[in-house]
Amino acid sequence: xxxxxxxxxxxxxxxxxxxxxxxxxxxxxxxxxxxxxxxxxxxxxxxxxxxxxxxxxxxxxxxxxxxxxxxxxxxxxxxxxxxxxxxxxxxxxxxxxxxxxxxxxxxxxxxxxxxxxxxxxxxxxxxxxxxxxxxxxxxxxxxxxxxx
Numbered sequence: 001x002x003x004x005x006x007x008x009x010x011x012x013x014x015x016x017x018x019x020x021x022x023x024x025x026x027x028x029x030x031x032x033x034x035x036x037x038x039x040x041x042x043x044x045x046x047x048x049x050x051x052x053x054x055x056x057x058x059x060x061x062x063x064x065x066x067x068x069x070x071x072x073x074x075x076x077x078x079x080x081x082x083x084x085x086x087x088x089x090x091x092x093x094x095x096x097x098x099x100x101x102x103x104x105x106x107x108x109x110x111x112x113x114x115x116x117x118x119x120x121x122x123x124x125x126x127x128x129x130x131x132x133x134x135x136x137x138x139x140x141x142x143x144x145x146x147x148x
Contacts, residue, residue, distance in 0.1 A: 038065065038084040043097045043110075043127040048079040049135055050108040051099055057083055059112040064089045067110065083110065091127075092117040098131035108133060 048070055057065040069082035085091060094115030102109050121127070 037087040039087060039123040040068065041083050041085055041091070041121050041123075041125050041127060043081050043083065043130045044073060044076065045079045045081060045097075045099060045130050046132040047135060048081060048099060048108075049133050050101075050106065051081070051110070051133065052108070055107070056102075056109040057085065057112060058109060059089065059114065064112065081110070091121045093119045093121055093125075094129065095121070095127055096129040096131065097127045099133040101134070 051067060051070065053067055053070060055067040056063050057067065065083055065085040067081060068084045069080075071080045071082075072078075073080045083097075091112065092115045094117040096113040096115070098111045098113070099108055100111045101107070
């Protein structure tokens with residue numbers, strides 16, 4: 001009888017351990033199980049060199065979302081970036097989305113600059129004003145071969 005009780009307690013401990021590990025994995029990985037409080041907007045960029053899915057989206061240095069998808073637009077052959085934005089942040093139709101480099105390592109993120117319009121972007125809307133990533137290699141090659 002005592003052996004079954006010890007096995008039962010060990011089993012409960014193992015199950016509790018798996019639940020804790022699963023919770024920590026989800027929290028530390030910043031995953032969402034049930035959608036979260038976000039809306040999705042899109043932006044077309046000429047170049048998204050170095051930008052990755054999961055990259056931060058910031059406004060005034062504060063994280064407001066993350067990059068969800070990066071695809072090639074078949075019609076214009078530009079990069080179509082899908083962005084998840086926190087529901088608490090209301091963006092207007094004249095915002096500017098710029099791809100910036102963070103730190104010396106060169107991680108790319110999107111910086112949003114708020115405009116002054118009264119019309120807000122809704123789920124599925126498109127940001128019309130975008131600035132592509134600065135391509136250092138292209139600048140160096142233009143300078144080296146006399147393009148500047």
